[in-house]
Amino acid sequence: GAGVSQSPSNKVTEKGKDVELRCDPISGHTALYWYRQSLGQGLEFLIYFQGNSAPDKSGLPSDRFSAERTGGSVSTLTIQRTQQEDSAVYLCASSLTSGSGNQPQHFGDGTRLSIL
Amino acid sequence: AQTVTQSQPEMSVQEAETVTLSCTYDTSESDYYLFWYKQPPSRQMILVIRQEAYKQQNATENRFSVNFQKAAKSFSLKISDSQLGDAAMYFCACLGTYKYIFGTGTRLKVLA
Numbered sequence: 001g002a003g004v005s006q007s008p009s010n011k012v013t014e015k016g017k018d019v020e021l022r023c024d025p026i027s028g029h030t031a032l033y034w035y036r037q038s039l040g041q042g043l044e045f046l047i048y049f050q051g052n053s054a055p056d057k058s059g060l061p062s063d064r065f066s067a068e069r070t071g072g073s074v075s076t077l078t079i080q081r082t083q084q085e086d087s088a089v090y091l092c093a094s095s096l097t098s099g100s101g102n103q104p105q106h107f108g109d110g111t112r113l114s115i116l
Numbered sequence: 117a118q119t120v121t122q123s124q125p126e127m128s129v130q131e132a133e134t135v136t137l138s139c140t141y142d143t144s145e146s147d148y149y150l151f152w153y154k155q156p157p158s159r160q161m162i163l164v165i166r167q168e169a170y171k172q173q174n175a176t177e178n179r180f181s182v183n184f185q186k187a188a189k190s191f192s193l194k195i196s197d198s199q200l201g202d203a204a205m206y207f208c209a210c211l212g213t214y215k216y217i218f219g220t221g222t223r224l225k226v227l228a
Contacts, residue, residue: 044217105163110160
């Protein structure tokens with residue numbers, strides 16, 4: 001498809017398990033962003049990629065969170081030893097370039113993560 | 117540092133009427149952009165309108181327009197002729213160098 005694709009759409013897992021969330025950006029978009037949206041809250045910035053490098057990881061809540069991007073395309077967000085407070089919707093966005101308001105972000109539908 | 121504040125957690129409007137959603141921001145960037153995004157229950161964030169800070173003219177997109185007051189750091193969204201499909205969460209956002217900072221959102225209800 002032409003938009004940002006995220007998988008899975010929903011994920012339910014037990015506390016302590018590891019999870020991987022996937023984001024497939026729009027083809028040709030060099031910038032990729034991960035956000036977390038807790039119930040009834042705004043979007044919390046997690047990490048930003050320009051190409052395969054992550055200039056800003058400042059939003060990752062703890063060292064249980066990591067992300068990578070390969071080939072300048074698909075990105076995976078990994079949460080190790082999940083905790084109940086990790087339950088949220090994880091949104092991915094991409095833009096043609098970074099830092100340009102003329103190239104706004106396009107969002108995927110998100111992954112709803114539920115930790116039991 | 118950037119902050120974005122939406123002080124109205126929820127707003128209601130009658131169908132066909134006009135509603136204004138408020139947003140204030142603070143940024144140390146000299147060049148920045150402001151956005152309004154809409155998030156329906158489907159979760160996808162949809163760009164509604166954007167404003168370049170260096171432009172004095174307020175942006176408009178069909179029934180959506182903004183009132184950008186740079187000195188006051190205010191960026192409100194006006195929706196005219198409200199429709200049932202406008203019901204959603206609305207987020208204000210500020211883009212500086214590369215990072216988007218979002219407000220906490222305003223839930224808009226449209227009453228038939």
